[in-house]
Amino acid sequence: MTVRTRFAPSPTGYLHIGGVRTALFNWLLARHYGGQFVLRIDDTDQQRHVEQAVARIVEGFRWLGIDWDEGPEVGGAAGPYFQSQRTEHYRAAAERLMASGHVYRDYSTEAERAADRAAAEKAKRAYRFRRIEYTEEQLRQFESEGRPYALRFAVPPGRTLRLDDAIKGTVEFATDEIGDFVILRPDGSPLYNFASVVDDVTMGITHVIRAEEHLSNTFPQLLIFEALGARLPVFAHVPYVAEPGSKAKMSKRKMEEYAKAGILLYLHDYIERGYLPEAVLNYLARLGWSYDGTQEIFTREELIEKFTLERVNSSPASHDQDKLFWIEGEWMRAQPMDRKVAGCAEFLAREGLVRLPLDPATRSRLEAVITALGDRLKTFSDVVKLGRYFFTETLTHDPDAVRKRLRKDGVVEMLRELDDLLARTEPFDLATLEAAVHAYAEQTGRKMGDVVNPLRVATTGQAVGPGLYDCLVILGRESCRRRIGETIAMLERGGATGT
């Protein structure tokens, strides 16, 4: 039997990190066993911009390298893959259950149910819908007046359901805890528990890996599988992803708060910041799963080879952005120059700092910048943050840097001397410049830091960055001298928020 897994996002367009992890586990399991991964769109709600949302979801998975064997854009034999287009399946399944006596027509009104629920609440009991027995006469009357009805599942009393969950282990649940639940609304639209089972059965899903909030839902679903005479899939309920630094579940209401705190929760946040898909994939896989307790870095292939459900943790994991950032750094360091150039160029172009495609001169400058940046480059967008001044002649001084390094007695004088030194240094390369600056410091009796740091700020505007001589060489003699002149002018007029 080949393994078939699925992920069924609702088309809001936002791929939450927890959801992506669930999808990843499904994908990994399918690939591990050489099976298929199905993408199914859960659009049972009447949503408005389904197409755009699906495009975004598709884009997210493609970016990560999670491919699907069946689903939107690729089709497949078990289609359609949009629940809104599968109403015929739900209707047919409901009819079978009706014929076999597993479901019944419920004519109850909203008011009746609300009253029951209120009574249950008042009595501090759980509310369970129980079948209302109508007389033949009532039924005839309801039918003749066309009174709307929902289809409900008649839950058998007194049974204990048993689930062997691949992550949670054996879980038992009494059917007495389950009220008769609706499978089809009066308008014929299915409810999640029903649609999900019908789809899983008709699509031949063998392993249902989903968020643990569905664990309790599984028991009514078990009843539906049974009534349909379908073979049970393996269930695996994955623990939720908690807030950073806590065991509390992330809440949708606190999204703005998280964003303010710099916590990124959507896949697209990471795409937009220029993270590497390999790193995000690696991080997500390790969140709640481990191989041997020591290995942290996994390639896509290793993940496929090593992933099993037994190694998925049964307790919640909280999102650890620092760790993701570290993994990102590890992956970035391992990338070849071409990949870094391509990734960085995109972000520079977005800022209007370079034009695509790169001309040869810009390309070789970018390569030099990337080499100089070294491990400081963690995400592609870092090239903008750390190396902007290499791609624009507009010098922007960081006020803190100016205050700390330039607003000192004698600095302007020294900068004039250094400008003169740069004018004379020949050739204008790393070794020669380094020797020249060293000699200058020695001759004038200055500490290296007192020469190098002001020179850095004078040429780049920033207090931090790659090695100074790397910067000077990449900028070139003319640009360096022009910038020094500009800095001196700025200092003399008391600019960059100083006095």
Added chain:
RNA sequence: GGCCCCGUCGUCUAGCCAGGUCUAGGACACGACCCUUUCAAGGUCGCGACACGGGUUCAAAUCCCGUCGGGGUCACCA
């Protein structure tokens, strides 16, 4: 509230199922030092956990019970 799931360093986790090898291992973060013109990187060292209470046992992070804490579910939401 009933029912169900979960509880090892701040965080991700190994160990738990098959009790001793655990004075609990690794990683991120954090701190110190080294290197160093800045910031990273790298190196060395350090800080730091079995939620709590009982029980079983010669022996418990591991098995059992209870408490506490977190989460889910009890919808004509998904």
